[in-house]
Amino acid sequence: MNHTFESTLRFARKLDQADSLSSYRSKFFIPKLDGRPVIYFSGNSLGLQPKQTRTFVNQELDDWANLGVEGHEQAHRPWLYYHKFSKKILGQLAGAKPSEVVAMNQLTVNLHLMMVTFYRPTDRRYKILTEAGAFSSDQYAFESQIKFHGLNPEKTLVEVSPRDGEFTLRTSDIINAIEEHGNELALIVFGGVQYYTGQFFDVKRITDAGHKVRAIVGFDLAHAIGNVDLHLHNDNVDFAVWCSYKYLNAGPGGIAGAFIHESHFDRDDLQRFAGWWGHQEKERFEMRKGFKPIAGADGWQVSNVPIFQAAAHLASLEILQQAGIKALRKKSILLTGYLEYLLKEIDPFENSFSIITPVKAQERGCQLSIFLKKNGKRIFNSLSKNGVSLDWREPNVIRLAPVPLYNSFEEVFRFAEIFKQIV
Ligand SMILES: Cc1ncc(COP(=O)(O)O)c(C=O)c1O
Numbered sequence: 001m002n003h004t005f006e007s008t009l010r011f012a013r014k015l016d017q018a019d020s021l022s023s024y025r026s027k028f029f030i031p032k033l034d035g036r037p038v039i040y041f042s043g044n045s046l047g048l049q050p051k052q053t054r055t056f057v058n059q060e061l062d063d064w065a066n067l068g069v070e071g072h073e074q075a076h077r078p079w080l081y082y083h084k085f086s087k088k089i090l091g092q093l094a095g096a097k098p099s100e101v102v103a104m105n106q107l108t109v110n111l112h113l114m115m116v117t118f119y120r121p122t123d124r125r126y127k128i129l130t131e132a133g134a135f136s137s138d139q140y141a142f143e144s145q146i147k148f149h150g151l152n153p154e155k156t157l158v159e160v161s162p163r164d165g166e167f168t169l170r171t172s173d174i175i176n177a178i179e180e181h182g183n184e185l186a187l188i189v190f191g192g193v194q195y196y197t198g199q200f201f202d203v204k205r206i207t208d209a210g211h212k213v214r215a216i217v218g219f220d221l222a223h224a225i226g227n228v229d230l231h232l233h234n235d236n237v238d239f240a241v242w243c244s245y246k247y248l249n250a251g252p253g254g255i256a257g258a259f260i261h262e263s264h265f266d267r268d269d270l271q272r273f274a275g276w277w278g279h280q281e282k283e284r285f286e287m288r289k290g291f292k293p294i295a296g297a298d299g300w301q302v303s304n305v306p307i308f309q310a311a312a313h314l315a316s317l318e319i320l321q322q323a324g325i326k327a328l329r330k331k332s333i334l335l336t337g338y339l340e341y342l343l344k345e346i347d348p349f350e351n352s353f354s355i356i357t358p359v360k361a362q363e364r365g366c367q368l369s370i371f372l373k374k375n376g377k378r379i380f381n382s383l384s385k386n387g388v389s390l391d392w393r394e395p396n397v398i399r400l401a402p403v404p405l406y407n408s409f410e411e412v413f414r415f416a417e418i419f420k421q422i423v
Contacts, residue, residue, distance in 0.1 A: 047249030192224025275302030
């Protein structure tokens with residue numbers, strides 16, 4: 001595809017004109033610097049606010065004001081059933097049945113809840129395998145869960161690292177590691193898209209390899225959901241968790257999500273930390289002893305739904321549903337491909353920087369991570385001052401995420417012009 005790109009404003013505008021999703025940008029507030037819209041490439045940290053979010057949240061404020069407690073049943077979207085309204089679209093985004101997904105809590109809380117159910121170490125099978133350099137919160141969750149079971153994290157957590165001189169993991173190395181620890185592996189948890197490098201792991205092959213050695217396989221999809229195509233059900237993933245403040249644009253601290261494969265629904269050998277919202281709906285208010293879970297992912301809910309967060313979540317999911325993840329992914333591949341093309345034009349011999357994200361579109365989402373060889377922090381600060389919103393990761397990586405819902409080809413071009421001047 002790259003050979004068809006051109007490094008001109010005219011060409012970038014041509015791509016925007018041909019983009020069937022270009023109108024979606026107007027559905028979002030774009031932050032400004034000195035009165036001008038910034039080039040917002042930080043959607044991998046915090047997605048932008050949809051203009052309709054306020055309407056959705058106001059609806060709940062109004063219903064609360066007008067109905068008080070009756071809002072549980074009589075609100076425009078009754079609060080008692082609020083978690084159900086996001087199921088269809090979450091299912092589409094996760095490649096799952098609606099019954100397999102639920103919006104609840106925060107990502108790390110959900111990871112803990114999933115590990116309570118799916119990490120049940122025995123004397124022989126007790127290890128957790130993950131990618132080296134997993135997001136800190138996941139590392140803390142693994143460490144604390146391991147200690148909770150009275151085990152030693154150093155002997156229990158297996159981290160797969162890239163080879164010397166490489167930034168990303170080879171799937172064959174992941175599979176070899178799974179096979180090597182086979183009989184001792186209780187659980188495998190990988191990022192869907194790695195937060196630092198932007199590598200999109202091979203969900204199916206990792207899951208198959210894990211199942212072959214009889215381990216449970218879960219994913220942290222913080223950087224994957226709403227960014228790449230997922231097929232959690234067909235790939236037989238056991239569980240997954242995600243947050244909604246990145247590509248789902250649900251706002252800071254937005255309500256997170258979880259997936260549990262339906263093959264686990266009828267298992268009564270599974271443990272979970274229960275609460276009333278996971279109890280069978282018809283009996284929830286009978287206040288009787290004896291927890292009976294709702295069949296499906298809903299049965300892992302603990303508390304009642306935070307309605308304002310859930311409303312903001314729904315506002316954005318509606319837009320994602322209209323745009324469709326397939327069309328978004330198609331544009332995303334082109335948009336990120338264009339960014340990559342322009343970056344390579346700037347520094348073809350990688351004297352100043354190199355892109356550490358995989359080259360193949362099927363091995364990455366929208367994010368490109370750039371390793372700056374010198375003056376990293378200065379370049380980052382300069383980009384920020386010039387109206388580019390991006391992020392910095394120690395020791396010298398900047399991450400750029402052109403998001404197909406609201407970023408344009410023209411922005412990618414303008415970014416490359418600014419970057420060229422600075423580098
Ligand atoms: C990969 C990954 N996992 C976990 C988290 C933390 O999640 P939370 O604070 O929502 O629990 C983040 C936050 O950015 C993340 O990127």
